[in-house]
Amino acid sequence: MRQVRPDQWGSSTPCKEWSVHDLVNHLVYEQLWAPELLAGCTVEQVGDRFDGDQLGDDPVRSWVLAAAAAREAWISPKALIRPVHLSGGRSTSVEYGWQMTLDLGVHAWDLARAIGADERLDPDLARTLLEYAREHLAEFAGSGIFGPSVPVPDDASDQDRLVALLGRTP
Incomplete structure (x- = not known):
């Protein structure tokens, strides 16, 4: 995020x-x-608190603060043992951690x-995320979360396979 130049904030992305x-x-x-969510709140309890523009005048600072708060939540002792209430249910x-990482x-x-x-991407991360995405592709299909898969050559890297599986052209 620190590499985004001021003139690039309006640029298009692979997310059409x-x-x-x-x-x-x-x-x-x-x-x-x-x-x-990691504290046990439901989607209904959070409501529309985070709707709209969260970046303000300093997008990088907004990212740093939000990511730091999320990291603290993830490393709390009960983070990995408590169920979470997502928009798709409990x-x-x-599993939520995997979804966030992907x-x-x-x-x-x-x-x-x-x-x-x-x-x-780190090759180990790309390989691991590719395995996760393949295992859960049926759950993503039709959800609008990712676009339709894009074909890649047989010798494509795990990273290229990952982004193509999720609708991007490597």
């Missing part, structure tokens, strides 16, 4: 309906939800692609 600003706002929004916090990993690639930065 989002600009760079919209994408970063989504990431901040998701981070803001984490402490609430889930384990471990979202962050793929959107890191989206952001890098949009601003012309280094797109490389």
